[in-house]
Amino acid sequence: MAVSKKDQERVTYAWMYGQQAHKDSRERIVPDYWAEHAEAWLQGFDGVPLGSELASPVSDELEAELDDAAVTRST
Numbered sequence: 001m002a003v004s005k006k007d008q009e010r011v012t013y014a015w016m017y018g019q020q021a022h023k024d025s026r027e028r029i030v031p032d033y034w035a036e037h038a039e040a041w042l043q044g045f046d047g048v049p050l051g052s053e054l055a056s057p058v059s060d061e062l063e064a065e066l067d068d069a070a071v072t073r074s075t
Contacts, residue, residue: 018044
C-alpha cells in the first residue's frame with residue numbers, strides 16, 4: 001500500500017516526538033495532537049526503529065518465483 005508523502009512525514013514526526021518525550025522522561029501517554037499516529041508515537045517512545053513493522057522476510061522460494069521462466073512472458 002502506497003502512503004502519501006505528507007502522511008509519511010506525519011508518521012515520522014510522531015515517532016520523533018515520541019522519542020523526545022522518552023528522553024524528557026515524560027509519561028507514556030500519547031498527546032491528543034498525535035492521536036491519529038499514536039502507534040508511531042509509541043514506537044518512538046519505546047525505541048522501536050521507525051518502519052520496522054514494514055520489514056518482511058524474503059521468501060525461501062524467491063529464486064524459484066523470479067526465475068527466467070516465471071518472468072518471461074509466453075507469446
